[in-house]
Amino acid sequence: QSALTQPPSASGSPGQSVTISCTGTSSDVGAYNYVSWYQQHPGKAPKLMIYDLSKRPSGVPDRFSGSKSGNTASLTVSGLQAEDEADYYCTSYAGNNNLVFGGGTKLTVL
């Protein structure tokens, strides 16, 4: 199980859109539509933002969206707001009752 690859950092100005990538392999991201995204503010527990590639839990703004192309999943945050500044992690099911996380991306709102 190798960690999924995310860029260490991403940034955007308020109101802009930013996309965070999450690259895996044909055994995890490419094989299943079970990609989730989590937001984590400093000192807090993670919060589920996207599951099953593109579904939003109740209460998550529609500014957050997910997609996938091949072995790479993406999280797009539109209309950036100050409170979106946080760390974001992707995960994917990897078969055989295994899960794998990405290394995390620090999103900065300029």
Place this chain on the structure above:
Amino acid sequence: EMQLVESGGGLVQPGGSLKLSCAASGFTFSDSVIYWVRQASGKGLEWVGRIRNKANNYAPGYADSLKGRFTISRDESKNTAYLQMNSLKTEDSAIYYCSRSTEVMPFGMDVWGQGTTVTVSS
């Protein structure tokens, strides 16, 4: 309110053991899959393992790097899941979170605990 509360963290010497608990309330524990995720200080999230629900025979799954040292179990009568950690190493020091998923979102962890800190040091 759906809630998970971890406990049992603390200071342990290398080679020692520790058992963490994850108490659930506000939702149907028996229908839920329980996960353990850890985060070393200043580092990213790392999947430790999970235990499925009764419908899936409580099947456990573990990160390859932890197999053989960590064991996840659950007690339906207490609405509690456990993480037994043996042969602990300094690199196991982290905040340990438990979380859950349901059949609606089988791999989406929508409820998280606040975490419990494990420090492995001599």
